[in-house]
Each structure stands twice: as structure tokens, then as C-alpha cells.
Amino acid sequence: MDLELTGKTVLITGASQGIGEGLARSFGDEGCDLHLVARSKDRLDAIKAEIVDAHKVDVTVHAMDLAAPGAVDRLMEAVGDIDILVNNAGVIPSGNLWDIDERKWRDGWELKVLGYINLTRAVYPRMKARGGGVIINNIGNGGEVFDPDYVAGTTGNASLMAFTRAMGGHSLNDNIRVVGVNPGPVDTDRIYNMLKKRAKDWLGDEARYKELQERYPLKRPAHLHEITDLIVFLASYRSGYTSGTIFTVDGGIASRRSVI
Structure with a gap:
């Protein structure tokens, strides 16, 4: 199946490991030019070298902490126009309400919850001006399973689910699709x-x-490809009527109402 992604420009945050790294390789396989963001420059450089060696695509790395003041503005200036944004950076710590104090809670939300929101705020007008685009939020099934031992994460992920639906419900008016993916456990x-x-x-x-x-x-x-393949498909024109919805890929765990 030709996804017609060749030549598209994709910005992936949290691209130095796990799902983000897998997405970099998968979009590279499809012939996309890439902007990869994470804090680890050495790891990003290694991933870039492997992708460029395998495919004739442009890969630019941006080693930065997106939670730092002004980071989003600096990234937008460096990146320019993109076709696809995958919000993927950030890990909210696990633990109950007394394990996660206010500082840990705020730090976890700063990169993931506010990071997704702030980057969408910056990218959306640029996509609209160019005639459209795709924003995919990699969230997590913790937003559907309200686990007291992952209280900061379940609350943050539920917020991002609401944000994705709120933005994606009307974004096709601007020819922009906003979609969420909720992985469960992934082999990382x-x-x-x-x-x-x-x-x-x-x-x-x-x-x-x-x-x-x-x-x-x-x-x-889940195997890594069981998540990344879906996200790449959702970014393609073959999923062109998909917006304002969340795809859960967790083997049915959310339907069991249990994280484990």
C-alpha cells in the first residue's frame, strides 16, 4: 500500500528512543524528511546516520529540552514548515498521590501535557497558512484506565485526550487533522x-x-511496529477523514479496566 508520504516533512519529538525512535525509522522508510527532537544529541546523531545511510532523505536533529523557556519558539524558527507533527516527548512518573509531590507532578506535565499543547499552538497556524497538515499525539492508555498508582499520568493523559478531541473536532475546517494514539505496554x-x-x-x-x-x-x-505502523498510516492521506478521535492499541487492557 502506497501511503504517498514520500517527500513529506515530519517533526518528531522524543525521537531518541522507544516509540519516537521507531517512528523516525518508519517515516524514513516511507521517504519522509525528518526533524528529530530530544535532549540526547549523541543518540539523535546516531539515529540520523543510520536513516540517512539507508534512505535518500534529509534528517535534521535538534538537541534540546522542550520544557525549557523559549524552546518551542527556537524549534519553530529552526524547523520552518512541516507537514506532520508527532508529539511524543515526555514521561510522567508513576506513583500514587503521595509518591508524586507537586514538583514531580509539574515537571512531568511540563514536557508532556503542556509540551504537546504548546507545540500544537505553535505549529497549527503554520499548517493552516500552508493549506493543511497532520498533528498526532502519542498519549497512552493510562488516560482511559484511572489508576491511582499512576495518578499524575492518568490525569495528564486524560487531559491530552480531551485536548486532542477538542482540537480535532473542528480542525478539518482548516484541512488539518488532529488525532491521538493510546498505546498500552510497548516493548521498550x-x-x-x-x-x-x-x-x-x-x-x-x-x-x-x-x-x-x-x-x-x-x-x-506490544511490538514497537504495532504502534508505529498505525501512527504512520494515520499520518497518510489514506486516513484523510480521521480527526478528533483516539486510537487505543493495548490488546484490550483498557476494556478490562486494569493497567496490569
């Missing part, structure tokens, strides 16, 4: 770190994390 370092923390808290031994993994659908987290 982050999920195993979370499982080890839960195993320590619940079972008294982080080494028993595989016992918790057994509870997942198919007894595994």
Missing part, C-alpha cells in the same frame, strides 16, 4: 522499568516482574 525499556517498580511494590521483589508481564494480553507488551 520504559515498560520493563515500570513492571520492575510494580513488582517491587506489589510482590516485594523487582526480579519477579515477568510474573506481571504474564498478565498482559498474549503475555507480552
